[in-house]
Amino acid sequence: MTVSIWQSNLPPLREVDFLIVGAGLVGCTAAYFAAQAGRQVVITDALDVALGASSRNAGFMISSVDVYYHHAIAKYGHDVTREIWHLAKRSQALWYEFINRAGGTVKFQRTGSLLLAESEAEAEDLAQAADAMLADDLNIIHHKTDPLKRGYFAAIEQPDDGAVQPFELVHAIRQQSGVSVIPNNELYHITQHDDKFVTAYTRMFIFKARQVLLCTNAYSPRLHPYFINKVVPTRAQCLVTEPLVAPVLNTCGYSDYGYMYYRMTFDNRLLIGGGRKQNIALENDTTEDRVTDPVQQVLDNYLKRHFPDVTVPVSRRWAGIMGFTPDSLPLVGVLPDMPDVGFAVGFTGHGLSLGAGTAERAVNMMLHGTHPGALDAKRLEPAV
Ligand SMILES: Cc1cc2nc3c(=O)[nH]c(=O)nc-3n(C[C@H](O)[C@H](O)[C@H](O)COP(=O)(O)OP(=O)(O)OC[C@H]3O[C@@H](n4cnc5c(N)ncnc54)[C@H](O)[C@@H]3O)c2cc1C
Incomplete structure (x- = not known):
């Protein structure tokens, strides 16, 4: 948005050292690192702590790149794939530290995770992914049949992963x-x-800030044209059932190449999410935070197909807005025309996988001038 002459000195001036815009997972984690480094930090948010995607997600802390590992090697090269995997591990370690320090106020279960194949063809792909992961010494188990016995074809198990209550996590990070x-x-x-x-x-204020870090993810293109076509707002949807008498799963994860996902909540509801693959045009390029019938129909069908034993009604359906980048990796950098305005955005539905490590890299870039590695946003800028 522009500022008119009438608006230009309306709200009071406020000087700040390090201003963070966005109080989601990434903004609050960045605030933690900047404050630890001795900076005087303030966060501003259009809404409030954790009211964006950070508390609308499924709560999986699954180490992942956006596609199966061998496809990632083909897409990004081996070095970048390994770097992103290590970033996911770094993020996971940081989340676990926040959770431990929170002393029981953040619900979390180290469930491990399963990437499940929905077809013979996907099972073959999973086998190749497993080979590539094992060759890189990653801690995974390849199941050649369906470990859940729910109509899947094979799985990769990642024992280090877990499922969290994401709203509680963001509040704990903000507090810490x-x-x-x-x-x-x-x-x-x-x-x-x-x-x-x-x-x-x-x-409320016109801030005069020494440095600003934008952690505005999906909403970034509204703030500055630099982000147009670099961060595309993309809707994701979930449902949960009424509580079950006993859990039907002791894990969480994805199927159909990550397009579908499932877990138990901490009060024994089954959560199903996804349904975007069949509805790409409807769900892409929108900041409208609402559920749509075609996507919810896919979720209902998935529930019936893989969990026919779950007969309790659906109790809640919701949506959230993710920020997708053209190559699916987050973006860290500074705005070309503003050397003291940095950003950490574009998590492409993987903010709980990559968010903490990305926030750490962005703060180090702002404070110490370190290079953000494969997350460097310059990769998307036209070569000069
Ligand atoms: C349904 C769903 C399921 C998901 N499941 C998972 C999952 O299981 N695992 C996983 O890793 N990821 C998942 N994700 C993605 C994950 O939630 C996001 O990647 C992550 O929350 C991004 O965090 P963030 O802090 O960057 O963004 P957000 O949480 O969206 O925070 C951005 C903040 O910026 C604020 N803001 C924006 N513009 C302005 C402005 N102009 N001024 C002030 N404030 C502003 C917003 O109000 C918001 O609070 C899911 C997402 C959805 C929607």
Whole structure:
């Protein structure tokens, strides 16, 4: 958005050292690292802590690249694939540290995870993925048949993964950061005219900040044209059933190449998510946070096909908005026209897999000038 002459000095000026925009998983984790490094940090959010994708997700902490491992090697090269896997492991370790420090206030279960094949063809692909992962010494188990006996064809088990209550996690990270959040305070314009300060126009304040980090994920293209076609808002949907008498699963994970996913909640509800593959046009390029019948129909059908023993009604359906990048890897960098405005965005549905390590890299880039590695957003900029 632009700023008119009438708006230009309306809200009071507030000087800040390090301003973070977005109080989701990534913004709160970045706040933790910046505060630990001794910076005076403030977070501003259009809504409040964890009201975006960070508490609308399925809560899987699954180490993953966006496609099966051998396909990732073909897509990104072996070095980048290994780097992203290590970033996922780093993120997982950081989440587990936050959870442990939270002393029981964040529900979490180290369930492990299963990547399940929905067809013979996917099972063959999974076998190749398993070979490539084992060749890289990754901690996985290849099941040549369906370990759940629910109509799948094969699986890769990742014993280190887990499932969390994501809303509680973000609040715990915010609390451990010691940083305060200004809620209901959308950033609508940002400029940097000289080397000294970034000017950030928000509803309640015009901030003069030494540095700003945008953790606005799916909503980034609304903030600056740099993100147009680099971060595409993409809807994801879930459902949960009423509580079951006993859990029908002791794991969580994906099937159909990650397009479908499942877990138990901590009060024994079955959660099913996905349904985007059959509805790409409907679900892509939208910030409309609502459920749609065609996607929910896919979820209902999946529930009937793989969990016919679950006969309790569905109790809740919801949606959230993810930020997809063209190559599915997150983006870390600084805005080309504003050297003190950095960003960590574009998690492509994998913020609980890659978010903590990405936030750490973004803060290190802002504070110490370190290179963000394979996450460097310059990879998407036209060569000059
Ligand atoms: C249904 C669903 C299921 C998912 N399941 C999983 C999963 O199981 N595992 C996994 O790894 N990932 C999953 N994801 C993806 C994961 O939730 C995201 O990758 C992650 O939450 C991104 O975190 P974030 O902090 O970058 O973004 P968000 O949580 O969206 O936070 C961005 C914040 O920025 C604020 N903001 C935006 N614009 C402005 C502005 N102009 N001014 C001020 N504030 C602003 C928003 O209000 C929001 O609070 C899922 C997503 C969805 C929707």
